[in-house]
Amino acid sequence: MKTKVPTTHRFDSRDPETIHDFLARAYRGKVSVRPAGGVRYRFRHHRVDAGSFWLEASDQSTRLDIDVEPAAALVICEVVNGRIDRTCGAYGRFGPGDIFLVTLPDLPCSLRWLPGRVTTCLLSLSVLDRVTGTASAGRASTVQFTGLTPASPALAGLWRHTTSYLNHVVLSNPYAYREPLVIANAARMLAASALAVFPNTTAGWPSATDRRAATTATLRRATAFIEEYADRDIGAADIAAAAQVSLRTLQLAFRRHLDTTPMAHLRRVRLDRAHRDLMQADPRQETVSAIASRWGFLSHSRFTARYHATYGFPPSRTLHA
Structure with missing residues (x-):
C-alpha cells in the first residue's frame, strides 16, 4: 500500500451553502446537512489527511440534521461537548466523552448534532483487512462490527489514548511527514485499536490445523521475509502470507518458538x-x-x-x- 504524505486542511465559514458544498466535497457527496430553521451559523473544521486515515475536529453553533450515506470507511466519533443523536437501525444519544461508530460500513444513518465540538477518525477498511489478514484480491472485507459503541469504558479509554498519542506525538513529529513507515504504523495502530475497542467477528482461538502448522519451518520462512522487507510497510498478515500460513498459525509459531509476536520481532x-x-x-x-x-x-x-x-x-x- 502506497503511503501518502499527511496534509492539513482547515475550513471556517458562516454561510450554509458554502458549508454544505464543503462537506459534500470533503465526504465525496455522502452527507446532506440541514441547519435548524435555515439559520446562518458557523462551522469550523480541521483535518489531518494521511491517506489511509483522517483525524478531524469540527465544531458548529446550531442544530444540524445530517443524513449520511453508506461510507467506504470506518467512522469513529467522540463528542467533546454538545450532543449527538444517531439513528442507524437503533437509536443512540451521545454526550461529552462518549465514543461511537457513526455507522457501520454499507449502512446509512441519520444524525442530529446539537451545538458543540466533535473529533472524528475515518479509517480505510483496507487497513482493517491488512491487520486482520482478511484482504485478498477480489474478495470483500470479512471484518464485521457487531456493535456501535465500545465494549467497555476501559476500551473507550484505549481509543482516546490512541488518538491523543497520534495527534500529539506522531503527527507533531516533522519526520512523520517524510517517512512512510511512521504513517503506515500509525494506521495499523488505529486499526488494531478499533478492532480491540468495538465488538467484531475477528476474535478466535487457533485450530488444530493452526497448531500443526506452527512449525520451525514456518518460523524460518516468516523471519526470512521480515529480514528482507523490514524497510517496507509490512504487517503480520503480510508475514503470514509470505510464510504460506494463516495469521493465527503465524502468531502461534512465534509464541511457541520465540516467545514473542510477529510484530514484536x-x-x-x-x-x-x-x-x-x-x-x-x-x-x-x-x-x-x-x-x-x-x-x-x-x-x-x-x-x-x-x-x-x-x-x-x-x-x-x-x-x-
Missing part, C-alpha cells in the same frame, strides 16, 4: 537496523529522530527508552561515538 529487527544506521551515520548530517522515524518508530522518547534497554546506552551515544 519486526520491531526488534527494525531496532537493529536503526542501531546499524546510527553507527554508520555522520552526526553532522543525521539525527536520532530522523533515523528512528526512518525505521517506523513513532515516538522519539519511546525509541530512546527501548534502545537503551536493548543496548545499555542511549542512541545519541552511538551516533556521536
Whole structure:
C-alpha cells in the first residue's frame, strides 16, 4: 500500500451553502446537512489527511440534521461537548466523552448534532483487512462490527489514548511527514485499536490445523521475509502470507518458538537496523529522530527508552561515538 504524505486542511465559514458544498466535497457527496430553521451559523473544521486515515475536529453553533450515506470507511466519533443523536437501525444519544461508530460500513444513518465540538477518525477498511489478514484480491472485507459503541469504558479509554498519542506525538513529529513507515504504523495502530475497542467477528482461538502448522519451518520462512522487507510497510498478515500460513498459525509459531509476536520481532529487527544506521551515520548530517522515524518508530522518547534497554546506552551515544 502506497503511503501518502499527511496534509492539513482547515475550513471556517458562516454561510450554509458554502458549508454544505464543503462537506459534500470533503465526504465525496455522502452527507446532506440541514441547519435548524435555515439559520446562518458557523462551522469550523480541521483535518489531518494521511491517506489511509483522517483525524478531524469540527465544531458548529446550531442544530444540524445530517443524513449520511453508506461510507467506504470506518467512522469513529467522540463528542467533546454538545450532543449527538444517531439513528442507524437503533437509536443512540451521545454526550461529552462518549465514543461511537457513526455507522457501520454499507449502512446509512441519520444524525442530529446539537451545538458543540466533535473529533472524528475515518479509517480505510483496507487497513482493517491488512491487520486482520482478511484482504485478498477480489474478495470483500470479512471484518464485521457487531456493535456501535465500545465494549467497555476501559476500551473507550484505549481509543482516546490512541488518538491523543497520534495527534500529539506522531503527527507533531516533522519526520512523520517524510517517512512512510511512521504513517503506515500509525494506521495499523488505529486499526488494531478499533478492532480491540468495538465488538467484531475477528476474535478466535487457533485450530488444530493452526497448531500443526506452527512449525520451525514456518518460523524460518516468516523471519526470512521480515529480514528482507523490514524497510517496507509490512504487517503480520503480510508475514503470514509470505510464510504460506494463516495469521493465527503465524502468531502461534512465534509464541511457541520465540516467545514473542510477529510484530514484536519486526520491531526488534527494525531496532537493529536503526542501531546499524546510527553507527554508520555522520552526526553532522543525521539525527536520532530522523533515523528512528526512518525505521517506523513513532515516538522519539519511546525509541530512546527501548534502545537503551536493548543496548545499555542511549542512541545519541552511538551516533556521536
